[in-house]
Amino acid sequence: MKVELENLFSIDETSQDQVINVYNRHGIAIGAPELRKRNLKTKFNPIFTLNEDVTYEQVTALYESLEREFGIVSIGERFYFEFSDLEYERAPLFTLNSTGNSPEMFLEDKGTLFSLSTHCKCCRLMDKEQLSPIVIDTTQMKDRHLVHVNGYWVASEELVSLMKREKLEGYELLEVIHQGPKEGKQPAYQIIPIQMLPECSKDRVKLYFATEQPPCSCGLNGVINGPDIYHHEDLENLKGDVFYSAECSHDGRYLYRKTLFSKRFRETIIKYGISREVRGEKDANFGPKDWLFDPVLIK
Ligand SMILES: [Zn+2]
Numbered sequence: 126m127k128v129e130l131e132n133l134f135s136i137d138e139t140s141q142d143q144v145i146n147v148y149n150r151h152g153i154a155i156g157a158p159e160l161r162k163r164n165l166k167t168k169f170n171p172i173f174t175l176n177e178d179v180t181y182e183q184v185t186a187l188y189e190s191l192e193r194e195f196g197i198v199s200i201g202e203r204f205y206f207e208f209s210d211l212e213y214e215r216a217p218l219f220t221l222n223s224t225g226n227s228p229e230m231f232l233e234d235k236g237t238l239f240s241l242s243t244h245c246k247c248c249r250l251m252d253k254e255q256l257s258p259i260v261i262d263t264t265q266m267k268d269r270h271l272v273h274v275n276g277y278w279v280a281s282e283e284l285v286s287l288m289k290r291e292k293l294e295g296y297e298l299l300e301v302i303h304q305g306p307k308e309g310k311q312p313a314y315q316i317i318p319i320q321m322l323p324e325c326s327k328d329r330v331k332l333y334f335a336t337e338q339p340p341c342s343c344g345l346n347g348v349i350n351g352p353d354i355y356h357h358e359d360l361e362n363l364k365g366d367v368f369y370s371a372e373c374s375h376d377g378r379y380l381y382r383k384t385l386f387s388k389r390f391r392e393t394i395i396k397y398g399i400s401r402e403v404r405g406e407k408d409a410n411f412g413p414k415d416w417l418f419d420p421v422l423i424k
Contacts, residue, residue, distance in 0.1 A: 126208055126352060126422060128175040128330060130184065133201035138167045140195060147194065151187040153179050172205075185335045202334050206352050207405050208420050216420030217360055218322075218368070218385045220353060221278070224271045224400070227413035232272045232279070235304040236260040244380055248346035253379045262305030263313045269414065270399050276374070276381030278316045284399070285314050291393050295320055295365025318367045318384055325372055326354040326424055345375055353385070353421040360423070366390045391418045 136144055148155045148171065155171040173179060191197040224230045238257035244250045259274055266272055270284040279301055280288070288296075298314040330351025333340050340347035353370065366387035373380040395402050400416035411417060 126206060126212060128332070128351065129172050129205040129207060130175055131170055131172045131201075131203040131205065133168065133170040133203070134191075134197050134199060136167055136169050136195065136197065141167065141169070144169065144191070144195060144197075147190050148173075148187065151183050151190065153183065153187060170201075181332065181335070188335055200336050202336060204332055204349055205406060206419065208352070210404075212420050212422060213404060215423060217363065217388055217423070218353075218355075218421045219388065219391050219418035220383065220421065221386055221416060221418055222406075223417040224269065224273065225414045225416070226406075226411045229265075229267075229413070230269065230271075230273055232261045232265055232274045234260065234275050235262060237275075241379075245341060245343040245345065248341040248343060249378075250341075250343065250346055250375055251379050253381070258299050258302050259315050260302045260304050261313070263301065263303045263311045264305055264309035266311060266313055267309075271416075272313075274315075275379070276376060276383075278384055279313050280316055282312045282314070287393065287397060287399075288390075291389075293366040293387075293390055293393065296367040316367060316384070318369045320365055320367075321369045321382075322363075322371055322385060323355070323359040325370070326356055328424065329354045345373065345380070346377075350374075352419055354424055355421055357423050385421065386418065391416075 145155060153173050155173055175181060175184070188200060191200065237255065237259045239253040239255055242252045244252045255277075259277060259279060261272075261274055261279065266279075266281060270281045272279050280298075285298060295318060297317045297319055299317055301313045301315055303310045332349040332351065333347050334349070338347060366389055368385045369382040370385055372383075374383045375381065394400050394416055400414065401410040401412070403411045403415045403417050405411075406417060
């Protein structure tokens with residue numbers, strides 16, 4: 126697994142070379158970055174790999190130099206996790222990051238009932254417990270097989286039939302409540318895993334945005350989790366195809382449990398042409414309806 130960090134900021138075209146020098150001085154080799162011109166400023170977005178040679182501490186020092194020497198303060202940061210072919214082949218489980226490179230994979234909640242309670246007094250993250258079926262406008266699903274609603278996955282009838290036919294297991298279905306126009310409404314089902322995975326290994330990479338506030342003491346807000354890592358023996362006797370993770374994720378306001386899927390689930394989706402095989406966000410196959418599964422790492 127490789128962690129890449131992309132920076133994005135604007136500079137005067139004339140200071141380009143000097144900025145590249147600052148990176149090099151901090152031990153971060155960057156090639157000629159892709160430059161996109163806009164007015165007088167030029168967009169600058171170098172991507173580099175984080176490892177023993179380039180640590181996150183170095184990056185923080187680099188940002189201080191960029192600010193001091195060039196007055197660059199708003200640096201966009203984006204992390205990419207890249208997996209080897211072997212990691213895809215060995216993974217028994219996958220995280221589903223997306224069901225399409227498109228905002229249409231997200232559907233707005235139209236009034237699902239939750240009970241809410243404060244999880245962290247510092248950052249105000251809330252726990253939520255679902256009290257009713259999910260309420261959405263199912264006409265917006267159109268021909269999508271799986272959409273994301275506030276941390277939950279909602280499947281089309283066709284996907285549910287496929288899952289049954291292929292004997293994928295480990296979930297319950299809860300039909301959603303349709304709220305919206307009658308024309309074009311369709312049955313849709315929340316996939317609710319019935320098993321929870323054992324805890325992740327403590328070796329999981331944890332990152333944070335150097336340009337933002339340090340992470341909250343609750344260990345959730347402000348932390349960017351790397352791929353899930355599990356001990357081999359913890360997953361050995363696992364049966365089923367859909368699971369909740371033991372660790373909580375959040376969307377900035379509410380906590381939720383992430384759903385993980387089996388290797389066979391991913392293979393079924395690809396075999397039946399619901400999605401092309403996608404390996405990473407930068408894969409040319411990652412189109413508006415392709416599913417992005419990341420493998421879990423095994424140690
Ligand atoms: Zn907190």
